[in-house]
Amino acid sequence: MPHRSENVVTGVNSAAVSRKPVTRERALQVAVGLADEGGIEALSMRKLAGELGIEAMSLYYHVKNKNEILDGMVEIVVSEMAVASADTDWKSALRERAYSERDVLIRHPWAISEMDARTTQATLRYHDAIIGNLRAAGFSMPMVGHALSVVDSYVHGFALQEASLPLDPTGDISAVTEEIMAQQEMMAGTFPHLAEMGSTLILQPEYAYGNEFDFGIGLILDGIELAHAAEVATAQTDR
């Protein structure tokens, strides 16, 4: 019996009518799309293959295993983040990167936990660039290490928190508000401070958790500036 090769040419196919050729690159992009829509657990070899109009095992012609797919997906996502040019002042460079990274991670929430586990070229490129910016501004190497660590930790942590909020990003909280209201009453007795914070801050219509990012990143960048200035001052005195 010949393989049912009608699929390939005449192509009345479940997911893709008249298949476009599968490339590693296209497979990775479709994979990112699947993960964006249904979360990382919605990405299986069979579903990805189905979306591409092929069978699961055919993916292994293009990639070594699923882990390599995840590597490629992270690379795509990290590449979407902006890298400031070499002549940007360090504070703007760090700030722009932070906002860009956060925007990208909101679009691809699954990437947050995958990112830290892998080292991508795009991450190295960004780190190299930002070290350049900081060194140009006279930062010592230890201070560069400090700065990178705080900012990266904060941005990733914030993205993680934001992604796990029950609010959908369009701002339509009405669906969950009822549920929260019910919890409110329960909390009022056991956790009075939390209950107060809920009613006077978080449940206010103008409150959006996302805005907390402005405060946090501003505080951290100012703190880095202070620490840098202090270090420079000490070096002056020692001279």
Add this chain to the structure above:
Amino acid sequence: MPHRSENVVTGVNSAAVSRKPVTRERALQVAVGLADEGGIEALSMRKLAGELGIEAMSLYYHVKNKNEILDGMVEIVVSEMAVASADTDWKSALRERAYSERDVLIRHPWAISEMDARTTQATLRYHDAIIGNLRAAGFSMPMVGHALSVVDSYVHGFALQEASLPLDPTGDISAVTEEIMAQQEMMAGTFPHLAEMGSTLILQPEYAYGNEFDFGIGLILDGIELAHAAEVATAQTDR
């Protein structure tokens, strides 16, 4: 054929000779142990059951499903974190909590990503307590929101980064150093700043990424203090 009930009494059993009775609590503790040793992917219903000396399906007598096990595991882990007493000053309270949380998350790295996805009683208890500390110090509600957001984001983000480092916490980096050395040469051409940072900072014997936590948490707490003072000052002026 009767059930092979010899197991229960005479108990020459694969994992546990003469089984201790299984309780929900003991199952959760064993589950935490398994995840600590082999990561969260090493925790399956069958393995957990095996460790307890029972069959997989018997777990469903004690818990509704695996998700409930994860809930319970997170509850255990979060309960290990210290909560400062109500009369502790806000800065010490936040600092102690941050260090305690980080310590616990190093012991249970799998918990980092599980934590944010769930709301536990222990988390609520902590948040309620710390809001109390901050309010007692005269923090406005929005400022409380700011403070909690920065600190929590930073601590979780830092734990995430620290957990994904290839260094084992005993400080024995010799195993990976060779690998890093190889990367060093590769980077020297493409990413000169990174290469320099590697050799002059990170690969120095006295460098430990964990120490960056001191800088970050100090910077953030000082920043919060400044922001709070500024807010109080503004309120004074407006009066």
Add this chain to the structure above:
DNA sequence: GAAACTACCATACGATGTAAGGTATTGTCT
């Protein structure tokens, strides 16, 4: 002594990643 409850077990199903071993189409070389 019957009924209910407690704590476990066997079997089975669909989903997962992937190892092993095909096959049809296209291109290259002689």
Add this chain to the structure above:
DNA sequence: AGACAATACCTTACATCGTATGGTAGTTTC
């Protein structure tokens, strides 16, 4: 033109996963 390999796909099969369904044996309660 014929041989042969490279390319891009497929089938089958297996272990492992969470869990639905429906047991059973021992203990308590009435």
